[in-house]
Amino acid sequence: MTMPYYVAPEQVMKDRAEYAQKGIARGRSLVAALYGNGVLIVAENPSRTLHKISEIYDRVAFAGAGRYNEFDQLRVAGVRHADTKGYAYSREDVDARSLANLYAQFLGQVFTHEMKPLEVEILVAELATDDDNHQLYHIAYDGTVVDEVDFTVLGGDSATIIDRLSSSYRSGWPLAEAVRHCVAALAGPDRTLEPADLEAAVLEQGNGRRAFRRLSNEDLAVLMAPPDSGVGATAAGEAAADDSQPAERVAGGEGSSDGDSDPASEDTDGGPPVPPALPESEGL
């Protein structure tokens, strides 16, 4: 009979943490920040179809960094949890905090009991209904939950990105400014990121029942244009000046999820027609 070698629990945990951190560091980072009208999430992600940022429920969004297959499994579980809960009780009873706790329990369980920890960091964001008590829950690979204020960074290089962002963050800033600074923080001083390298979405107030909306590359181009440049002509000026939604919208309905998370915003004059948000009085 062979006896297993004794390994100190401290060592086991340290090895697992190191393994998970390495896996996460291989992926690219992601920033979530509050802005004047809601929550902005920007990720470095060249893929247009494999999303890091997704809708979970009416006012709840999800974002993941690290291994795609692992956080996508968590995303689907979150959608299932939220839809089941909203169906069994009421749509108002679905909240980010309970979902964040479930994620934390699961990640913690896997971290301590399984051979391989999950190589992911995830974010659950909720848009508050009335005031700006929006919630950002940052959950690490070992199940640690942090209730973040103002902004948070997920992924490998988070410490330096946090440094860059904390010097530029301004409470209640407009969307265009938030996008510019978040992208600059992601890129660092030596690189510039183009809209095609990015994936971005917002949870925004006044968007109807489903507050989640993806920002297309055209939206991003308008928002990222420096405020005093002529790019995007009046559209860019408007977007930067009054924090409205970007005027360039891709008309929805092509079966893409983009098309279906659209706003019925009043201040998109000049843009092409936008599909209406679902009426609040959905009845059921």
Next chain:
Amino acid sequence: MSLPLFPTGGDPGPSFVDLLRSSAGSAGEDVGIPSGRVLPPGGGGGGGGGGDAYPNMVGVPHGTTIVALRYADGVVLAGDRRATEGYSIAHRGIEKVFPADRYSAVGIAGAAGPAVDMVRLFQTQLEHYEKVEGLTLSLEGKANQLAQMVRANLPMAMEGLAVVPLFAGYDTRRRLGRIFSYDVAGGRYEEIEYHATGSGGRDARTTIKLGYRDGLGVNEAVELAVKALYQAADEDSATGGPDPLRGIYPVVAVVDEDGYRRLPDEDVAERFASLLSSLQRTRRGEPS
């Protein structure tokens, strides 16, 4: 509640109904799957006792007339507001036309409780699919999903709790409005021009038939739907007409490339008023 995770072989995929079944196991009813419930034979909602159409379920509210018609840019779906229990009126203001998602609407006739349950499940199912898959279902896919739900309701239909929906939406891929009707057994039929269901459906269909033509404008289509509901209410005791006293008017919804929108009550009230005055002029022999 714990995080709903499944082994690779037992994953319910993007189906919300399968998710409810697999996460609740045999106790699926507890989370409210309206389908597949088999009632004890001869059970029933109590109340009354007569009535040939629903021998066991006279005491259960039933909703009635729904009409749908295609026009040039989409579809109009409208329904009256009455629910009946046997020969008496159970509710004057029940709503039977709902948005299913951004580009489709569903109207229901039959036993009100299971019907409203079915709509809620259907709405959740469409949104669930969209979020899990990152794509919306095709209009035909949505229509088939609803057919499966109606079919699953068959045991209850046999007990008198039939639900017969009418589904209409804008097909964003083909860029046109489409209408699907159903029978209690889950049969699904695409209607090319118009359809009406419920106890006043026959009268409503006849009214639409007399005024229908290809390529109607949205205004004409809405007027025709309002007229059909008026005539159905005129002939059928279970269909409610406009109720200016309480300000209750039929629900009229339009689905086109801009999505679902419900017409405001004032608009519908105005259309009923002008319909009424034109009918009065006709009776007096004046030109309408």
